[in-house]
Amino acid sequence: MTRSPGVRRWDAGRNRGILLGTPDPAETGTPDKCHIRTIFQRLSARRYKRVVGEDGMRSLLIIGYGNPLRGDDGVGWHAAHELAHTICEPHVRVRACHQLPLDLAEPISQADAVIFIDACQPMADATGTIPTSAQHLPGGDRLFLQSVHPDPATPGISSHHLTPTALLTSTRVLYGICPEAVQFGIMGTTFDYTETLSADVAACISRLVAHIQRILSMMQQPGFSIVTYNLT
Amino acid sequence: MAQQIMIDPVTRVEGHAKVSIHLDDNGVVDAAHLHITQFRGFEKLCEGRPFYEMPSLMARVCGICPVSHLVASAKACDAILAVRIPEPAAKLRQVMNLAQIIQSHALSFFHLGSPDLLLGMDSDPAQRNLFGVLQQYPERARDGIRLRQFGQQIIELLGGKRIHPAWIVPGGVNEPLSEERRDQILAATPEALQIVQRTLDWFKRGLDQFREEIQSFANFPSLFMGLVNDSGGLELYDGHIRIVDATGHIVADRLDPTAYQEYIAEAVEPWTYLKYPYYRPVGYPEGIYRVGPLARLNIADHCGTPLADQEWAEFRALQRGAVLSSFYYHYARLVEVLYSIEQIEYLLHAPDILSEHVRASAGPNNAEGIGVSEAPRGTLFHHYKIDAQGLIVWANLIIATGHNNIAMDRGLLQVARHFINGEQISEGALNRVEAVIRAFDPCFSCSTHALGQMPLQVQLLGPNGTLLDEAYRGG
Secondary structure, eight states, rough: OOOOOHHHHHHGOOSOOOOOOSSOOOSSHHHHHHHHHHHHHHHHHHHHOOOOOOTTTOOOEEEEEETTTTTGGHHHHHHHHHHHHHHHOOOOOEEEEEEOGGGGGGHTTTTEEEEEEOOOOOOOOOOOOOOOTEEEOOOOOEEEEEEEEOOOTTOOOOOOOOOOHHHHHHHHHHHSSSOOEEEEEOOOSSSSSSSSHHHHHHHHHHHHHHHHHHHHHHTSSSSGGGGGOOOO | OOOEEEEEEEESSBBBOOOEEEEEEEEEEEEEEEOOOOOOOOOHHTTSBBBGGGHHHHHHHHHSHHHHHOOOOOOHHHHTTOOOHHHHHHHHHHHHHHHHHHHHHIIIIIIIHHHHHHHOOOOOOOTTTHHHHHHHHHHHHHHHHHHHHHHHHHHHHHSHHHHHHHEEEEEESSSSOOHHHHHHHHHHHHHHHHHHHHHHHHHHGGGGGGHHHHHSSSOOEEEEEEEETTSSOOSSSSEEEEEEEEOOOOEEEEEOOOGGHHHHEEOOTTTTOOEEEETTTTTTTTOEOOOHHHHHHHHHOOOOOOHHHHHHHHHTTTTTOOOGGGGGGGHHHHHHHHHHHHHHHHHHTTTTTTTTTBBBBOOOOOOOEEEEEEETEEEEEEEEOOTTSSSSSEEEEEEEHHTTTTHHHHHHHHHHHHHHSSSSOOHHHHHHHHHHHHOOOOOOOOOOOOOOOEEEEEEEETTTEEEEEEEEEOO
């Protein structure tokens, strides 16, 4: 089931200590029920067993991260909340977080595909070259898409936060499995102390949501690979 | 010529610090100090804010133990309201506090301490990190992740989010526990118990490898302080203050936590923003005491849950009197995790745990309030004063890490004297200087309210301040 973008189902009256519009972490669908369901799934999940997608549907984990108090840095976090309120499908989970902790390795190991969303520049390789896999929309759009892969040579791991590459590497080391993954990057313009996104960056979110909905519609097609998805 | 070694920054700790080691004219370690070089000042920035904002504001002191600050702050506000919160609310606060202790101890043991414990103090520093543990001991790493998740998920189920939940409020908590969520937590406890039990078994089997560290890691007589309950058992939420000495003798008991200023004073030194609390009747610096897991197991007569009581008895048998080596903080952390899981199960089976009556309402009835609880790293004090409008006019926080400041300094000196000879620092010695600090699991940004990132720096200085050697690690 896909709900209309912008529909908010958070129930402020329940007031579980979550400020309206700033729940953390976001989970897909109606917040209370889906929130409880996904926590329960995590608590009861057997290791290495995919807890979603067991009906044959390919499962997708979306992780939007960033600091919503620092302007455009929080675009991933805002996008995750937008997606959490837009998409409610049993094989899709959405997580909004400030950074990437190692704890995410387990849910990643249980997904068939992962989408990271972050305010960033395209990742350069060791030579400083931007890989051709970084796709930009035409016309200087701030949104781009880049595939992400495990790389044991550059773990970049810390106890506080990891890069998507380090997180995928850790997932493979810990669980012997790693799903295919991409990163939607949005190039920010202001990172001051504000909870407001710049206009250009805010405009990217609706296009991002549309792309992810398109990916969702293609996910169950035989042979579809998320890393081959084309922004154009 | 006397010289000085600097280690800057100290790694795999929460927050930022540097260490200086001073050598005398003969190149022998003469003194060592832990420097906390940044300052945040939460006590000042909260002035003028309504007192009921304090729990949410003070939770921002720390991203690792926000629940601990929530609890102590809410208790201080309870005192301002002059209310006795409903019993189910007290139980629910305890559940969240215990979950906080589980996730924080799991972070300390598995993420920060395990590279030393699993890979060895002298192992290659390029590998002696969390990724090295993942590669060589993935089972232990998975256990660490699962155990931390267990604590965080309880916090999330109760408070709506893992970090900075606003569920604990003045007067109680803002939503009762549903049957569904209680059952979810209970369903997850068996796995958590299995993890901590097998971790304890593994840790105890490996203790012989660390004889030298046990001998030299802040292993000296001191006082120990913490909360105990009415039966003298381990207490993490309420109770009264007990202080024991190195022989295990009770020096002071049934002290009123809200009268802390009668028996705790704080000294200030020029090289650090972290104050030096001491036991006032003995004076500074002789009034050195330790808090946190090691201290709590030393002051308690028992834990109060079956499995933890067995482990506590084994732990206390390590030494006649109090267990003195700070290396055993790691061990004590695991025993406390075991206790916390058992206690959560016990609390969730209480007949009134699903009660709808979880909050007492009142306006401010006192101009002053003090809240005291046990945080993962030790006893936490929040003390507020308000004006007639309910605005904060004064606040004082004594954070757990601060209590251990004198002991950390002395521990550094002990380790430096044991492992450093001459003007060069070996990698193994450098790591042990850091590891003795890690054993305390300090949270520097929490206790000093430091801002920003501070890596570890160690400097070796001569008597006239000449820099002999210096080692840096990135933050």
